[in-house]
Amino acid sequence: MAREGRVRGAVRVVELGGRPVPYHLRRRRRMRNLVMRVDGDGLRVTAPYGVSLAWIEAALQERAAWIVKRLAAMAERVTFRPDWRPGARLPYLGTSLSLTLETRSRLWPVERVGEQLIVSDPRSDDPAVVEAMVMDWYRDEAHRYLSERVAALAPRLGVPIPPLALSSSRSEWGSCSAWGRILFNWRLIQLPPRLVDYVVAHELAHLIELNHSSAFWQLVERLYPDWREARRALRRYG
Known part of the structure; x- marks a missing residue:
C-alpha cells in the first residue's frame, strides 16, 4: 500500500492556479505517457525522453486544479515531530x-500507564536517548498489536497466519510478497485502530489475490466493509 522516498531529477517551477509550484522532473526511456504524482516530496513528474518542456507544462496546466488540491491536502497531513521533552504528545x-x-531506573524502562508514556533512565535528560528508547517501544508495540490483529482477521479469510515483519518505509503502510510474507510499517501503531484493521485486511x-482486481476488493470487504472510507482517511497520514 503506497505511502516514495528519494527524489531524483531536475527541479523546475511552473505557475499553477495563480501561484508558483516547484516540481521534480525526471525523464525515462521507453515511457510513452506523462506521469504526475503528488506526495510528501511535492509534485513529481516523469516524462518520456524527447517531449518538450512546453508540452510537459501544458499537460500540468490541464491538471492544475487537481495538482493544487492534492498539494493542499498534503500540507494538512498529520506529521510526527515530537520534541522529546516532558509533556510531549x-x-x-x-x-x-x-x-x-x-531519571531513576525501573524494571520496564518504557511503560505505558494510562495516558502517560513513562521513560525511566538516568540519561533521560538527553533527547537522543529518549527518542531511541521510545522508537524501540513503538516498534515492540507495533509488532505485538499487528500480530494480534492478523491472528484475529486471517481465519475469517481461511488463510494461515502469515509471518510478519516491520518496516520504516516512506512509501508503504504494508506489503505482501508472492511467497506470503507481510511487511507492516511500524507507524501503524500511531493510527486509529480502524485504519490499522483496514491495512491488515x-x-x-x-495472500489470495496479489493484485487490486474486483475479486481482491471483495475479499477486503469481507474483513472490513467500510474500506472506502478508511482508504480516504488513511491519506491524511501519508
Missing part, C-alpha cells in the same frame, strides 16, 4: 500519550 492508536521522564487479501 506521542500518537498511539488514534489517541496521544503524554511523555513523562524519570488489505494485506491479508493479497
Whole structure:
C-alpha cells in the first residue's frame, strides 16, 4: 500500500492556479505517457525522453486544479515531530500519550500507564536517548498489536497466519510478497485502530489475490466493509 522516498531529477517551477509550484522532473526511456504524482516530496513528474518542456507544462496546466488540491491536502497531513521533552504528545492508536521522564531506573524502562508514556533512565535528560528508547517501544508495540490483529482477521479469510515483519518505509503502510510474507510499517501503531484493521485486511487479501482486481476488493470487504472510507482517511497520514 503506497505511502516514495528519494527524489531524483531536475527541479523546475511552473505557475499553477495563480501561484508558483516547484516540481521534480525526471525523464525515462521507453515511457510513452506523462506521469504526475503528488506526495510528501511535492509534485513529481516523469516524462518520456524527447517531449518538450512546453508540452510537459501544458499537460500540468490541464491538471492544475487537481495538482493544487492534492498539494493542499498534503500540507494538512498529520506529521510526527515530537520534541522529546516532558509533556510531549506521542500518537498511539488514534489517541496521544503524554511523555513523562524519570531519571531513576525501573524494571520496564518504557511503560505505558494510562495516558502517560513513562521513560525511566538516568540519561533521560538527553533527547537522543529518549527518542531511541521510545522508537524501540513503538516498534515492540507495533509488532505485538499487528500480530494480534492478523491472528484475529486471517481465519475469517481461511488463510494461515502469515509471518510478519516491520518496516520504516516512506512509501508503504504494508506489503505482501508472492511467497506470503507481510511487511507492516511500524507507524501503524500511531493510527486509529480502524485504519490499522483496514491495512491488515488489505494485506491479508493479497495472500489470495496479489493484485487490486474486483475479486481482491471483495475479499477486503469481507474483513472490513467500510474500506472506502478508511482508504480516504488513511491519506491524511501519508
